[in-house]
Amino acid sequence: MFNPNPAANGNCTIVFDIDEQKYLFVSESFYSLFEVGADHLRQSVDFLIGLVKPETFAGIKQLTDGLAMNESIQMTYHLEAGQKQLTEKRTLAADGLTGHKIILSNITSALDGVHTLIPFSRPGLSEQFLNSLIDSQTNFLVRIDINGKFSFANRRFFKTFGYDEADIIGHHFSKTTIPQDAQLCQDAFVDCINNPGKIIRLAHKKPAKDGSLYDTEWEFVSIADGNGSVVEIQGIGRDITPQMQMREEALQMKDSLEALINNTQDHIWSIDKELRYMYMNQAYVEQVTHLTGVKPYKGQYSYKHEGFSRQVTDDWTVYYNRALSGERYDIISESTDPVSGQRLYYEVSFNPIYTAGGDVIGVGCFGHNITDRLKIQKELVGQNERLRNIASLSSHELRRPVASMLGLIGLMDHEDFYNPENKEIIAHLFTVSAEIDTAIRLVVDSTIAK
Missing domain, CATH: 1.10.287 (Helix Hairpins)
Structure with a gap:
């Protein structure tokens, strides 16, 4: 239900259900504004617990407990970590969907405020405000009854997928599910019904009215009545199609690069600061296996398995450490083909791998077979x-x-x-x-x- 990805905004909105003692809505910017992780809200029924001084928290709680329906308080407080100053407008209202008492918190940074009561000017404004809040969100908000039929969807859902209320409300959620994901969605629905209060995460493709597909990511939680019986399921979702497209393009690029690297006869590999293999292309794996009879694998200490002599291990340890100290250089590596007995010569370049901060975290190595070249050079001489x-x-x-x-x-x-x-x-x-x-x-x- 809560999105742990922070936004860069300097304000946020929080909706807390007093009757159910749980959060109904939290802006994505909450996590960056308060500098906390996603687990903070799951562990606290009041988001200020542990973030402000105990005496400040006690004063805010007293003001909140004294609120009348449709009344607000505005207050300014400092967060203990980082001394950030925030202004919060906290309102006691009624949820227009369930009738439960809710606390609406609108929080901004770096504003001066005072502990004052600001009553609503006319009845019913809180419900209008909540509906406006729900419809203005970039995330999807839906509710599904225990029969699997939509009972509510916000404006963002309808706008994105092109449906009207008549197309969705009262219809089974499978209407917005592709056949390939039907069982996945059904399992999530059953899991949510059987585990009240548990957050069920789901990622699947959702079809629009025009047939186009969107990649979506959801968090569902069941809603129970006073007797503890589940009456509805609420879901908050978001469109992750652009991210998935970028991921797909990145994977395609990675596959293309991988194919290019593995189709060359040159040896390409890298090691970390502990001299363990981070990457090896196919040509390198095949050559090491051919020379030693032992196949290298990722995570193994380079040139330290039983296929290499102690002298080879010592030599390559020196080579790697030179590069790990920041030196970029080339060597000629000599070995003997165990089958033909032919001497093999490789020109190997060592290249330090740097972080953005300039620290060396590994070494990239490139080996090129120069046996034929040296043979030709010898013939020319x-x-x-x-x-x-x-x-x-x-x-x-x-x-x-x-x-x-x-x-x-x-x-x-x-x-x-x-x-x-x-x-x-x-x-x-x-x-x-x-x-x-x-x-x-x-x-x-x-x-x-x-």
Whole structure:
């Protein structure tokens, strides 16, 4: 019946049934204005108990007990917690629906007031005021008899769902219930009948007259007569469609992000200040399971299960603590595939996770497999080394015999080929040719990766 969500208003309205000793209505702003939780009203028959000094409470009670029907008092008091000053106009009236005596309290902050009696100017105004109060609320107010038929609904209910009184009053509550929620609503109704005074909460989709659906949230409580027999059920509800739409959009966004994260081969995980896993994507879970034979799970201490060696545990504890101290950095992590025996290399970045206040509450980690990249880099380094070797061979081992050959050719007697000296030169040319062949073989061998 009471909505624990505070509003930011500086005033509120409270309606208390004296005969039933329970609250009929409390503005949402009550909780923020008095700085209390929802349990405060459930534990007190007077909302000021424990909030003002005992002597102040005694004075207010005396003034309230002395009120005549349709009379009011206006008073100012300070709350003990926070020293907030409030002005309350308290009126004794009659509930136009039940005839019970009720106390209407209109409370505002930071107003000067005096303990004075302010009588109503004409009879019946209290009932008009209560009806106006009920119809001006942004929440729904309905009453249902023990046969499950509507006996009352406020203006907000009719305006939101598009019904007329003739469509609702005297009709069973199932008229405003979709088939999927019929049993849920019936169970709440029976629970309320069987538990007088107990607040029954219910959230369900309610159809409007035009067929559109609204997400609603309700609190129902049974109303008993003087003999303790339940005669009606009163419900206060609110439209939570915008909140549910936002929640649905947030869930869809979360699912899309989750799908994106789990469809990457990169490893993504996070840990809290105690080094326990807060999140792991599918690629990370699968890789850790493959490397260690033990599947990690959320809440487990990272790198501390039996699949990791003590050295690995110590190393990662150091890595995490560096990030928890606010450092953002990268490392190269090396491991061995237990099946293929291949060395695996991952570039891992550590990123501190901060609160809005700037405190580090965890670490987000991103790992990318760079095994192939390092392999290519190694091949490029080897290729460059071979090219340098080829250049060296070309400039030394090959150029020397070529220069010798050119010199010998220049010494030959081109006029008299049968000159005896040419025979000796040709012999030297054969020797130089063998040296050139050897150098060429060295060049060819250097181009082949070993």
